[in-house]
Amino acid sequence: MIKTAVFGYGNVGKAVVEAVLCAGDFELVAVVDNALAGQQAAGQTIKSNEEGLPPVDVAILAVPSRLAPGLAESLLQKGIYTVDGYDIHGNIPEVWEKLGKVAKENNAAAILSAGWDPGTDSVIRTLFEAMAPRGITYTNFGPGMSMGHSVAAKAAPGVADALSLTIPTGAGVHRRMVYIQMEEGADFEAAAKSIKADDYFAHDETHVQQVEDVRALMDMGHGTQIERKGASGNTQNQLFSFEMRIDNPALTAQVLVCAARAVLRQQSGCYTLIEIPPVDFLPGPRADAVRRLV
Amino acid sequence: MIKTAVFGYGNVGKAVVEAVLCAGDFELVAVVDNALAGQQAAGQTIKSNEEGLPPVDVAILAVPSRLAPGLAESLLQKGIYTVDGYDIHGNIPEVWEKLGKVAKENNAAAILSAGWDPGTDSVIRTLFEAMAPRGITYTNFGPGMSMGHSVAAKAAPGVADALSLTIPTGAGVHRRMVYIQMEEGADFEAAAKSIKADDYFAHDETHVQQVEDVRALMDMGHGTQIERKGASGNTQNQLFSFEMRIDNPALTAQVLVCAARAVLRQQSGCYTLIEIPPVDFLPGPRADAVRRLV
Numbered sequence: 001m002i003k004t005a006v007f008g009y010g011n012v013g014k015a016v017v018e019a020v021l022c023a024g025d026f027e028l029v030a031v032v033d034n035a036l037a038g039q040q041a042a043g044q045t046i047k048s049n050e051e052g053l054p055p056v057d058v059a060i061l062a063v064p065s066r067l068a069p070g071l072a073e074s075l076l077q078k079g080i081y082t083v084d085g086y087d088i089h090g091n092i093p094e095v096w097e098k099l100g101k102v103a104k105e106n107n108a109a110a111i112l113s114a115g116w117d118p119g120t121d122s123v124i125r126t127l128f129e130a131m132a133p134r135g136i137t138y139t140n141f142g143p144g145m146s147m148g149h150s151v152a153a154k155a156a157p158g159v160a161d162a163l164s165l166t167i168p169t170g171a172g173v174h175r176r177m178v179y180i181q182m183e184e185g186a187d188f189e190a191a192a193k194s195i196k197a198d199d200y201f202a203h204d205e206t207h208v209q210q211v212e213d214v215r216a217l218m219d220m221g222h223g224t225q226i227e228r229k230g231a232s233g234n235t236q237n238q239l240f241s242f243e244m245r246i247d248n249p250a251l252t253a254q255v256l257v258c259a260a261r262a263v264l265r266q267q268s269g270c271y272t273l274i275e276i277p278p279v280d281f282l283p284g285p286r287a288d289a290v291r292r293l294v
Numbered sequence: 295m296i297k298t299a300v301f302g303y304g305n306v307g308k309a310v311v312e313a314v315l316c317a318g319d320f321e322l323v324a325v326v327d328n329a330l331a332g333q334q335a336a337g338q339t340i341k342s343n344e345e346g347l348p349p350v351d352v353a354i355l356a357v358p359s360r361l362a363p364g365l366a367e368s369l370l371q372k373g374i375y376t377v378d379g380y381d382i383h384g385n386i387p388e389v390w391e392k393l394g395k396v397a398k399e400n401n402a403a404a405i406l407s408a409g410w411d412p413g414t415d416s417v418i419r420t421l422f423e424a425m426a427p428r429g430i431t432y433t434n435f436g437p438g439m440s441m442g443h444s445v446a447a448k449a450a451p452g453v454a455d456a457l458s459l460t461i462p463t464g465a466g467v468h469r470r471m472v473y474i475q476m477e478e479g480a481d482f483e484a485a486a487k488s489i490k491a492d493d494y495f496a497h498d499e500t501h502v503q504q505v506e507d508v509r510a511l512m513d514m515g516h517g518t519q520i521e522r523k524g525a526s527g528n529t530q531n532q533l534f535s536f537e538m539r540i541d542n543p544a545l546t547a548q549v550l551v552c553a554a555r556a557v558l559r560q561q562s563g564c565y566t567l568i569e570i571p572p573v574d575f576l577p578g579p580r581a582d583a584v585r586r587l588v
Contacts, residue, residue, distance in 0.1 A: 015527055015529070019527030022427070022428075045463065056406070089588070093581060093584055093585045096581075096584055114588055116425075122588040123421060125574070125587045126572040126573060126576065126587050127418075127572055129576060130414075130548075130575035131538075131540075131549060131552075134316075213355035217497040232313065232544040233309055233313030233316050234313075235309070235541045235544030237541075238541065238544065238545060240536075241535075241536070241538070242534075242535070243536075244533060245527045245533040246350060247531075247532065250528075251526050251588050254424075254427070254527055255425060256422070258427075270449075272569065273588070274572050274573040274583060274587060275573050275580065276458070276559075277568065278420040279569050282420065282423060282424060287391075289420065289568060290386065290387055291392060294383070294386050294407055294417050294566045
């Protein structure tokens with residue numbers, strides 16, 4: 001059994017605990033969340049930090065992205081393997097290099113950015129490029145809620161709550177549908193103008209609508225379509241498409257749990273999902289997967 | 295530059311040579327095909343066998359499946375890394391074990407079954423199962439020509455030439471559309487009956503039609519759709535789909551070439567594609583792929 005600690009007990013952390021309990025080869029030994037310390041989670045009393053943890057094979061970090069690298073580093077220094085869903089694309093190479101160094105120094109391993117994008121979508125993009133080395137890959141997101149854009153919209157003047165939906169319009173181009181709930185007496189037009197001028201929205205087609213209750217529009221469903229048209233050798237017009245419709249926190253959590261299994265099978269270092277043999281995500285002996293899936 | 299020998303110069307072998315010449319990091323040093331020895335292929339005089347090969351890093355085996363394991367074994371014994379497109383699904387575990395032993399004894403590595411099914415489809419199935427561990431995956435093939443079924447149909451009495459198309463009807467079930475060209479005066483009804491009774495066709499819905507010229511119906515296009523509906527943790531109804539429309543020999547060849555690059559990056563042993571880190575299929579440093587694709 002893989003002794004597992006889950007850090008962070010928000011939407012994703014709760015789904016990670018569920019996925020850990022569903023997996024036959026994992027044992028949940030601790031849940032850590034400073035803001036919820038002392039509360040109960042799946043029979044565990046939530047701890048405030050990593051001090052006094054029982055022996056742990058792997059820590060699954062379901063914490064905000066900006067906190068993940070520092071936490072991973074401190075756990076790796078204790079020889080605890082880590083996986084996280086770090087999703088700030090532009091910083092991944094730098095964090096990857098840093099955690100790789102720390103992991104090797106401490107004979108441990110980490111998997112970085114183990115969600116769906118970055119994550120399993122990255123694996124699909126890599127595979128598509130291998131199958132047709134010349135060509136263009138488009139990643140289309142949604143329809144689904146964008147956390148980053150929703151937070152940005154909520155920061156506009158007079159906005160009480162906001163939801164930004166990402167709508168794919170093809171070839172990797174997206175429309176933003178922004179639903180905002182105004183504070184009493186606040187100016188909708190001013191808020192809409194401010195949102196459209198924000199750097200998060202200024203480059204996309206953005207529609208802002210006023211609604212009475214943003215919560216009534218919320219769902220955690222999301223999706224991706226990845227398309228590639230390219231050439232295998234000199235043969236043009238090879239067509240590839242991947243599509244999924246998923247519950248966002250549940251898939252993120254499941255990928256984290258599979259990555260937690262995989263990280264224990266790697267040599268010391270830090271890895272993104274494209275560097276992991278896919279068979280390592282699955283439970284059981286490798287020969288079973290070869291017989292069943294190849 | 296990866297010094298490469300291509301074994302077999304049929305449909306797939308020719309496409310392999312093309313894909314090798316398209317790749318910037320490969321150098322074609324030999325083409326071997328006993329039946330075509332002495333003829334020219336991309337500036338090479340085709341050799342009859344592996345005797346007297348120049349120094350070779352990797353051999354790409356584009357030979358019939360039943361010949362691949364023996365040839366791989368003899369090359370591995372000389373320390374030459376191999377990749378092949380072995381596609382007899384039921385025998386893969388046995389060949390995998392055998393070649394693994396030979397490869398390790400000779401400090402070499404082999405990639406087995408590096409085509410699209412088995413091959414890249416296997417990687418997709420593995421990834422889908424990781425993302426939603428409970429559920430059913432359906433692999434739907436075609437529309438496209440099945441070599442095995444065409445050969446079986448051609449063996450029926452009075453049949454001069456035959457083409458068997460695989461038509462997907464959903465949930466991994468397939469219809470066989472068989473087009474046969476009869477020998478002068480031969481009995482079509484008897485041939486159709488014999489084909490439908492053959493074990494290759496007896497379990498599927500099979501339609502047999504007589505045509506004047508089978509060659510006029512031939513195209514090398516093929517396709518796959520892989521679908522999975524499953525649960526991530528306790529969250530049901532996660533939907534995944536992969537679809538491709540491709541030139542069959544060209545994709546098989548491109549996957550073989552990417553596998554030839556990847557095999558040189560593995561420790562000694564024998565691997566199927568689900569055991570290879572996807573990034574290893576791509577040229578260039580790993581850090582570039584992490585920056586670009588994750």
